[in-house]
Amino acid sequence: MLYKHLPLLPIVLPLTGAVIALLLSRSRSLQALWTLATMLTALASSTWLLAVVWRSGQPLVFQSGGWAAPFGISLVGDLLAAVFVVMSQLVLATGVLYAIGSKDSVVRYPTFYPLYLMLAASLSGAMLTGDLFNMYVFAELLVISGTVLTAVSDDRYGTEAAYKYFYISLLASFFMLLAVGCLYVSYGTLNMADLAQRIAVDTGRLLLPGIGFLMATFMVKSAVFPFHFWQPDFHTAAPTAVSAMLSSVVVKLGVYGFLRMTTLLFLPQAETIRCLLVVLGVVGVVFGGLSAIGTHNVKRMLAYSTLAQVGFILVGIGWGTPLAIAAAIVFAFNHSLIKAAMLMLAGYVASRAPVKSAGFDVVTGVGRSVPVAGVLFFIGSLGLAGIPPTNGFISKMFLFSSGIDAAELGSLAFIGMGSILTLVYTMRAFQRIWWQEPSGGAKAKPGGDHLLAPAILIVLVLLLGLWAEPLVQVAKDTSVWLGNPAGYIQAVLGG
Amino acid sequence: MELLTAIAIGILFAIGVFQLLRRNIIRSAIGLIILANAVNLFLLSTGAYIGVEPAYVSDSTGVLSDALPQALILTAIVISMGGTAFVLSMLYIISARYKTSDMDEIDGLKN
Numbered sequence: 001m002l003y004k005h006l007p008l009l010p011i012v013l014p015l016t017g018a019v020i021a022l023l024l025s026r027s028r029s030l031q032a033l034w035t036l037a038t039m040l041t042a043l044a045s046s047t048w049l050l051a052v053v054w055r056s057g058q059p060l061v062f063q064s065g066g067w068a069a070p071f072g073i074s075l076v077g078d079l080l081a082a083v084f085v086v087m088s089q090l091v092l093a094t095g096v097l098y099a100i101g102s103k104d105s106v107v108r109y110p111t112f113y114p115l116y117l118m119l120a121a122s123l124s125g126a127m128l129t130g131d132l133f134n135m136y137v138f139a140e141l142l143v144i145s146g147t148v149l150t151a152v153s154d155d156r157y158g159t160e161a162a163y164k165y166f167y168i169s170l171l172a173s174f175f176m177l178l179a180v181g182c183l184y185v186s187y188g189t190l191n192m193a194d195l196a197q198r199i200a201v202d203t204g205r206l207l208l209p210g211i212g213f214l215m216a217t218f219m220v221k222s223a224v225f226p227f228h229f230w231q232p233d234f235h236t237a238a239p240t241a242v243s244a245m246l247s248s249v250v251v252k253l254g255v256y257g258f259l260r261m262t263t264l265l266f267l268p269q270a271e272t273i274r275c276l277l278v279v280l281g282v283v284g285v286v287f288g289g290l291s292a293i294g295t296h297n298v299k300r301m302l303a304y305s306t307l308a309q310v311g312f313i314l315v316g317i318g319w320g321t322p323l324a325i326a327a328a329i330v331f332a333f334n335h336s337l338i339k340a341a342m343l344m345l346a347g348y349v350a351s352r353a354p355v356k357s358a359g360f361d362v363v364t365g366v367g368r369s370v371p372v373a374g375v376l377f378f379i380g381s382l383g384l385a386g387i388p389p390t391n392g393f394i395s396k397m398f399l400f401s402s403g404i405d406a407a408e409l410g411s412l413a414f415i416g417m418g419s420i421l422t423l424v425y426t427m428r429a430f431q432r433i434w435w436q437e438p439s440g441g442a443k444a445k446p447g448g449d450h451l452l453a454p455a456i457l458i459v460l461v462l463l464l465g466l467w468a469e470p471l472v473q474v475a476k477d478t479s480v481w482l483g484n485p486a487g488y489i490q491a492v493l494g495g
Numbered sequence: 496m497e498l499l500t501a502i503a504i505g506i507l508f509a510i511g512v513f514q515l516l517r518r519n520i521i522r523s524a525i526g527l528i529i530l531a532n533a534v535n536l537f538l539l540s541t542g543a544y545i546g547v548e549p550a551y552v553s554d555s556t557g558v559l560s561d562a563l564p565q566a567l568i569l570t571a572i573v574i575s576m577g578g579t580a581f582v583l584s585m586l587y588i589i590s591a592r593y594k595t596s597d598m599d600e601i602d603g604l605k606n
Contacts, residue, residue: 133567140574144581151585157603159592163585164604170527170578171515174534177571181534184564185541233604 003052007062007077009045010085010124014038018117025110035113036096039120043089046124050082054474059481059491061130069493070194076130076492079478080329084127084256087333088249090460091340092120094453098344099241101450103351104154106239112152116242118145123249127256130492132183132190136176139221139253143169146246150238154356161230161237168230172220175213182210193492196264196485203268211266215273218261222254224314225284228307232295235303236358240347240449243299247306248340255313255332259325262317263482270320278318282414284311289421298346298429299358302339305384305425308418309335315415316399323402326479330472331395334464338383338392341457342426344449345377349433351448360429365438373451374434376458381426383461386419391464391471398472500540507533520589520596524582531575538568 017038024031053060059078063069096116099107106112122141129135143166151162180190186204189195199207216227223231235247258277262270288308295301313335316328350358353366367374379390386396396419403412464471481487511533514526542564550562593601 133570137570137574140578144577147581159585159588160601160604163582163589166578166582166585167523167527170531170575170582173574173578174530177534177538180567181538181541181564184567190563237604 003060004062006045006049006052007060007075007081007128008064010042010049010089011075011121011128013042013045014117014121014124017042018114018121021117022111022114025114028108031113032096032100032107035117036093036100038117039089039093039096042120042124043086043093046082046085046089049077050079050086050474053077053079053082054477059488061492070189070191073134074130074191074193074492075128076193076488077128078488078491079474079481080256080259081127083329083333083474083478084252085124087336088123088127088252089120091249091336091457092116092123092245094340094344094457095241095245097456098244098347098449098453099239101452102239102241102347103447103449104239104241106149106152106154107241109152112149115145115149119149119242119245119250123253126253130192132192132195133180136173136180139176139217140173142250142253143173146238146242146250149242150234150246153237153239153242155237155239157233158237158239161233165230165234168220168227172217172227175220176217179210179213179217182206182213186210191492192260192265193489196267197489197493199265200267207269211261211269211273214257214261214265215276218254218257219280220254221257222251222310222314223307224254224280224310225287225307226280228284228288231307232291232300232303235306235343236297236300240299240344240350243303244340244343244347247303247343248336251306251310252332252336255310255317255328258314258317259328259482262320263325264485264488267485274318274320276318277314278408278411281311281314281316281318282411282418284308284314285415285418286311286421289418289425292425293421293428295425296361297357297359298349298363298433299343301425301429302343302346305422306339308422309339309384311418312396312399312415315411316402319403319406319408319411321402321406322476322479322483323405324399325482326472326475327395327399327402329475329478330398330468333471333475334383334391334395334461337457337460337464338380338390341454341461342377342380342384344454344457345373345380348373348449348451348454349377352445354445360432364432365436367434368438371434373454374430376451376454377434378430379458379461380454381423381430383465384426385423387423389462389465391461391468394465394468394472497540497544500536500543504533504536504540507536518598520586520598520601523598524579524586527582528579531571531579535568535571535575538564538571 126138292304383390383392511530542561546558546560
């Protein structure tokens, strides 16, 4: 095949970029530019991968080291992985832009940009790999780079939040190792395609614990309801450029894992897993929405909102019809753009506040002197709540119509209520920051972070709201691919 | 031998979880280390009882042993060692800042 090595590029480019960025640490501006160039190249390569895979209708499989499929590590660029990698790298590239325009002292930390590129490499790797243990390695790399980036944050409590997250994530990686052990002892393979083939024909003795441990892992990664407690602290304390990534694309790793679990790995058990996902999703939507209303900090509010929005995606995966899965993918893509933009705007407001903080008592009224950010935040709020002409509307409409189609009216009623909660908390934040008089006559500081990165994301939000056809079409095709796991298995094992 | 390993892994898990849930932040980090070892032993036992001959030696005759769990553990050990070192260094910063190792007194995030 001509494009055999293409799935390697989105991983290798940021990885080598990180090493070279480390060598450039003497000159901060050169390092920043290098990082931006690397991220844009990686984005271009993953878009290329998506285009090739979509046009050819065949997953691109790269067998690393030339070892045949069940023995070596295969990198599988199928449509789902390609869409998720494009989404991640798009948001990560704007994150670099935000970091370059940021006044935080953390971006002048010599290893900030190399770690950021490691984050990008490991996220793409975890999504493109076709091997369960390799996914563990990439997930661990992701956790470590995310933790270090938070631990050096300007926020006083960065280290504690990072400690909390790292602690929980180490537990999650133990869960994943246990799942790997359980599945290996039952089936003697860790290649996902091979595993899927074997699980479909017989039930191993340790299959159920394996499924349970794997679910627990992805629930921690995605901060799904009972395992969410680390997430608001961590996403609040992280530097803005990083927390915008953590809360938008990094949580999507768990979503990706759930999609793989229910459509490839555990097909005979998928019905039970889906049932659980609907329940967890509904609880997440309601609980996340209510908690977001009860917060006193914009960034924290948005972190809780992620909990609710991931709940919507899980409900979509849980309904399990092809239309609902396509809706979940569209929702995941759109949510990444909106949430990253909103967090960057929250960080921008915090950087203009008299004291650098995103607490409501500090930022009240600060927005009155920055109306442009207010317009962007307002559009972002509309997107989060799902009101036209934003892409949030497309994803919610698609999700709800797929729910009506699947006749899941009970869970639909709950998530409908949850989506009204979204409007309540985003509008309250908008009103407090941009309408209310500042208390004590506090004026916004001049300067602050640059608005370019959130502006790009908001333009994309509007663009995907007005011209949603390509994204919806890709998601529908992905869903068709996911409905045919035999094609995936054939491509990996027979290619 | 299988039974002994199983019991040992079980005991390690029990101690690890117990220590993990302690209020003392240093003890709970030690619990994490013990748990890491328990998980590694579990991984080892997935391939320890099939075959006795070392793999990749050309002139062996009997049932070959499985080399993959060992490779997995080697990776897992390295990662958990790095993780532990990082946990301990963060723990040092936190306990130096609060002058305590009691989790209830490390309450900066609560406000």
